[in-house]
Amino acid sequence: MAPTSKHVDFFRRKNKLLGGGGTKAIEKQTAMGKLTARDRITALLDAHSFHEYDLFVEHKCRDFDMESKSLPGDGVITGTGTIIDRPVCIYAQDFTVAGGSLGLMHARKITKIMDHAVKMGMPLIGINDSGGARIQEGVDSLAGYGEIFYRNTMASGIIPQLSVILGPCAGGAVYSPALTDFVFVVDKISKMFITGPEVIKTVLGEEVSMEDLGGARVQAEITGNAHFIASNELECFHQIKQLLSYIPWNNGRRPDRYPPTAPKPRFDIEKIIPPEPSKPYDIRDIIRAVSDNSDFFEVHKSWAPNVVVGFARLDGETVGVVGNQPLVLAGVLDVDSSDKAARFIRFCDAFNIPLVTLVDLPGYLPGIDQEHAGVIRHGAKILYAYSEATVPKITVILRKAYGGGYIAMCSRHLGADFVFAWPTAEIAVMGPEGAANIIFRNEIAAAADPAATRKQKVAEYGEKFANPYVAAASGHIDAVIGPSDTRKFLVHAIQVSTNKSESRPKKKHGIPPF
Numbered sequence: 001m002a003p004t005s006k007h008v009d010f011f012r013r014k015n016k017l018l019g020g021g022g023t024k025a026i027e028k029q030t031a032m033g034k035l036t037a038r039d040r041i042t043a044l045l046d047a048h049s050f051h052e053y054d055l056f057v058e059h060k061c062r063d064f065d066m067e068s069k070s071l072p073g074d075g076v077i078t079g080t081g082t083i084i085d086r087p088v089c090i091y092a093q094d095f096t097v098a099g100g101s102l103g104l105m106h107a108r109k110i111t112k113i114m115d116h117a118v119k120m121g122m123p124l125i126g127i128n129d130s131g132g133a134r135i136q137e138g139v140d141s142l143a144g145y146g147e148i149f150y151r152n153t154m155a156s157g158i159i160p161q162l163s164v165i166l167g168p169c170a171g172g173a174v175y176s177p178a179l180t181d182f183v184f185v186v187d188k189i190s191k192m193f194i195t196g197p198e199v200i201k202t203v204l205g206e207e208v209s210m211e212d213l214g215g216a217r218v219q220a221e222i223t224g225n226a227h228f229i230a231s232n233e234l235e236c237f238h239q240i241k242q243l244l245s246y247i248p249w250n251n252g253r254r255p256d257r258y259p260p261t262a263p264k265p266r267f268d269i270e271k272i273i274p275p276e277p278s279k280p281y282d283i284r285d286i287i288r289a290v291s292d293n294s295d296f297f298e299v300h301k302s303w304a305p306n307v308v309v310g311f312a313r314l315d316g317e318t319v320g321v322v323g324n325q326p327l328v329l330a331g332v333l334d335v336d337s338s339d340k341a342a343r344f345i346r347f348c349d350a351f352n353i354p355l356v357t358l359v360d361l362p363g364y365l366p367g368i369d370q371e372h373a374g375v376i377r378h379g380a381k382i383l384y385a386y387s388e389a390t391v392p393k394i395t396v397i398l399r400k401a402y403g404g405g406y407i408a409m410c411s412r413h414l415g416a417d418f419v420f421a422w423p424t425a426e427i428a429v430m431g432p433e434g435a436a437n438i439i440f441r442n443e444i445a446a447a448a449d450p451a452a453t454r455k456q457k458v459a460e461y462g463e464k465f466a467n468p469y470v471a472a473a474s475g476h477i478d479a480v481i482g483p484s485d486t487r488k489f490l491v492h493a494i495q496v497s498t499n500k501s502e503s504r505p506k507k508k509h510g511i512p513p514f
């Protein structure tokens, strides 16, 4: 068709809008070390797969001289595309247009693509780079946030929701990422906070930088708001692609199956655990010793590292792995690690991902700090999450499984489908030292040589309970297995659980200890 004046007009309008906030604003964005919203979409999605919607949407604000201002796309780009051939819905806030601030139409574009993602069963990716509620639009922008939060909540457990923080994400705006499944941040670029430095200075008289307040490291290491941290935007996009390869498009599907591959020989499971029971080792080496190609995609790597969570594949199938990390605090459960594990378990359960739990912990972390921080309430979350989960649940007890920690780490009693234990497993109410000191207190005190008697009683208790056979005799574990058989047992358990079907009593919803 020969171009008509209408075509020319269309290209002129379109090109103007594609230019976002203009050369100066784009230069400012680039000078901050940030890609533009459009370049981010291009870098993240498969080549030429992006289809944009609502490019011609315009803001409706008539106050504060806004009538005269054109805001291309109203500061947000929305559409669909593919990532490694998986369909996704995406929005990217454009900081070059009014600071990516969120007004009524900007919010409508986002809620429209969110609705589309739920209807079509596609993951939703939101790239946040915004000064928050558009101040000129007042309550309309607050309403917009509310509608986004409502949809984040409704979509939860139906489609995976990923938030990528590539600039400021300030004020109430942070609650959308907080309601989503995975948050990605980039060092020096991401800033998340409820109240900014200005407010803190006014109210509290304290000077604080945005970086110290809510920079990427703070969110990844201290608050746990971020699940993944990258050193630049391209690395962040690579992480997103990796994550999407492990998870399904929606809760009605299973993750894609990959060709099975053996673990790499350098991860020799027999050599990872030291013979001394109190010597630490890296639980991630055990995971790599059993997983396909020794791959392990760790989630929340920098936060609460005493528990390790992440995705791996067994015989080509995605599994969610939860393991105590003996390298950090002997792998105890505490407030943060309980939150971390519970959330991950619930994601896996919602999205048909079997759970593999690797147990080696002396229990919950003792101390007044933990008690006052609510270890009872937070610790309960992990019990709730495991009990509620109906995906296949496979547990391997490697070494210590003491007290509440034994129960919490997906014991048979919380509904594990398979429980295996290594010969080195110690399943008891507490460690032999503590137990002997309590139950043989009088005997030890009355002995001619209390130290020798204590040693003997510790050994006696250890012999009786610090092994897997008492639990095996009661059927609390299904098999005592040699470490080198672990992958074989795990793969078999996954294969025979393909058709697992378990239902729960009908109810509106449970009341987890949030």
Ligand code: HXC
Residues within 6 Å of the ligand: 097, 098, 099, 100, 101, 130, 131, 132, 133, 134, 135, 136, 142, 145, 146, 168, 170, 171, 172, 173, 196
């Ligand atoms: C309207 C905004 C804006 C906003 C930025 N801009 N934030 N316009 N509403 N919220 C505009 C600026 O006026 C400027 O326009 C352009 O975006 C770029 O902003 P700069 O300030 O020049 O950029 P920079 O120096 O990089 O600083 C970025 C910033 C700062 C730290 C985000 O702009 C800032 O502090 N903005 C306000 C943040 C804030 O308090 N937001 C409201 C939070 S409360 P020109 O035309 O000059 O280029 C909130 C409530 C939500 O969000 C509640 C939901 C429940």
